[in-house]
Amino acid sequence: MxxxxxxxxxxxxxxxxxxxxxxxxxxxxxxxxxxxxxxxxxxxxxxxxxxxxxxxxxxxxxxxxxxxxxxxxxxxxxxxxxxxxxxxLDDRDLWSRFMATELETLQRFEEAAASGVEVLGAHRPGGRRLAETRDFLAFLRAEMAAALARWPAERDRRAAARED
Amino acid sequence: MxxxxxxxxxxxxxxxxxxxxxxxxxxxxxxxxxxxxxxxxxxxxxxxxxxxxxxxxxxxxxxxxxxxxxxxxxxxxxxxxxxxxxxxLDDRDLWSRFMATELETLQRFEEAAASGVEVLGAHRPGGRRLAETRDFLAFLRAEMAAALARWPAERDRRAAARED
DNA sequence: CACACTTTTCACGAGTTCGTGAAGTGTGTT
DNA sequence: AACACACTTCACGAACTCGTGAAAAGTGTG
Incomplete structure (x- = not known):
């Protein structure tokens, strides 16, 4: 070649x-x-x-x-x-950082949903849907952040496993 | 108003x-x-x-x-x-479905990285970076899928907590 | 201090995307 | 069977995005 x-x-x-x-x-x-x-x-x-x-x-x-x-x-x-x-390109945690920007997007979603609940009122159907949206996004963001934090250890664990 | x-x-x-x-x-x-x-x-x-x-x-x-x-x-x-x-708008698991499409994107990333490892060779620096990328994406996708699967129970748990 | 080299800024042209109005299609009503 | 209504398709114009070439700016060298 x-x-x-x-x-x-x-x-x-x-x-x-x-x-x-x-x-x-x-x-x-x-x-x-x-x-x-x-x-x-x-x-x-x-x-x-x-x-x-x-x-x-x-x-x-x-x-x-x-x-x-x-x-x-x-x-x-x-x-x-x-x-x-x-x-x-710092490849050590390039993708964690990439995903960190995704988390910010998620946070903007969350804030937008929260402000919607405020202006529309949580008791109405629309506001209730937005409140659920907000809760889901908060949950997901926390889960993703936790997963990202687990990655370095997981990566090392996999690397060690390959050594065997 | x-x-x-x-x-x-x-x-x-x-x-x-x-x-x-x-x-x-x-x-x-x-x-x-x-x-x-x-x-x-x-x-x-x-x-x-x-x-x-x-x-x-x-x-x-x-x-x-x-x-x-x-x-x-x-x-x-x-x-x-x-x-x-x-x-x-089926709001019951609207956002799970929304995120499911995100998971597909993640999978396309993963596949692209994997094919890169193949054509470039895993022993070279570039190929090694792509292999790490692939592994990270696979990890994250599994974590996100697991988190999404946990949501319905988590939502119900929160709803029950609010009842108190 | 002028020059050589690299990068950045800027304005333009090509290509794409978006939403509209108008025409067309389908479906239920009389 | 003709009509009325709702939606869809289509072609267009406006706005935006992208990458280029040319000119400008910055930076180390002789």
Whole structure:
């Protein structure tokens, strides 16, 4: 397999994975950058690396990494004496952080439902449905947070099991 | 508070709640219809009810309810001898069903990650990251499914507690 | 201090999505 | 059988999103 073939395989995967991220609400370019940083073998990238690797304009990278950094899915580092930032995908708990943003979404749902109960009144059918919604969301959010907290131990347990 | 004022309060809430649904990936009109059906006091609606209630064209309702029905968030009923379908929001486990679609998204992530491990190779850094991703997603999906299964009992427990 | 290099900002064009009005379809009524 | 009513489909216009190229800004080097 030539180097170009490998790159092709990688990019095809990137598009496939990015598509799922997009369906989950992430804009196309951040999705591609995240998928690429995850699947490519390097563990730190300059903006130029990402642009060349994905074969897109540097301008597109700029916006994408800004979003990913703000979501804490990528972190920016700077080696002293160099003129470009390095973007690092901290894979140790990348997905916990990804899910943490989902939890925030869940919380916004919950707050919206709660405010609905307030303005519409809990005694009416609509308000009662909203109250149930709010309770369910609160329950689910707590459960998810607990599950996320359990993951590191679970991961180590699995890794230890594989050692045997 | 006049009837119009109440309607205004309701519609304001609908837009607020729909916004969160949209941020979670639902198109605007289905989001509004779902929010309206949830917060308004009726428990079944004709397409016309929804169009008038939301003050949008019947055409917009048509597409929105089709999507919501296909997502099983709304169900279609037909009273014999009437010429319009009735849309029912089955609030008993509306949110479990909503979350079930989220679980499918999670599964697509998982499958995409797994296929990446296959084509890229588990021994390389990128492949290893994807394998961890796959494992995390599998863990989380199992945890969420378990939490969803616990909800009905939990809800009843809470309802019983309120009775005291 | 000017230059070389990288990244960012900006404005534009292509493509997509959304909701409407108008026409069409289906169903029950007279 | 013709009509009345409700809903659906379709094509359009408006608004938005996305990624690009060009210009600007920032940063280390000679």
């Amino acid at each position: 030539t180097e170009d073939d490998e790159q092709m395989v990688l990019l095809r995967f990137v598009e496939r994975f990015a598509l799922v991220l997009r369906e989950a609400g992430m804009p196309p370019m951040p999705a591609r950058v995240l998928a690429f940083a995850l699947a490519d073998d390097a563990d730190r990238y300059t903006a130029g690396d990402l642009a060349r690797g994905l074969d897109v304009s540097p301008a597109a990278i700029s916006g994408a990494v800004r979003m990913l950094v703000s979501l804490r899915l990528l972190s920016r580092e700077r080696e002293p004496g160099t003129r470009s930032d390095l973007y690092v | 006049t009837e119009d004022d109440e309607q205004m309060v309701l519609l304001r809430f609908v837009e607020r709640f729909a916004l969160v649904l949209r941020e979670a990936g639902m198109p605007p009109m289905p989001a509004r219809v779902l929010a309206f059906a949830l917060a308004d006091d009726a428990d079944r609606y004709t397409a016309g009810d929804l169009a008038r209630g939301l003050d949008v064209s019947p055409a917009a309702i048509s597409g929105a309810v089709r999507m919501l029905v296909s997502l099983r968030l709304l169900s279609r009923e037909r009273e014999p001898g009437t010429r319009s379908d009735l849309y029912v």
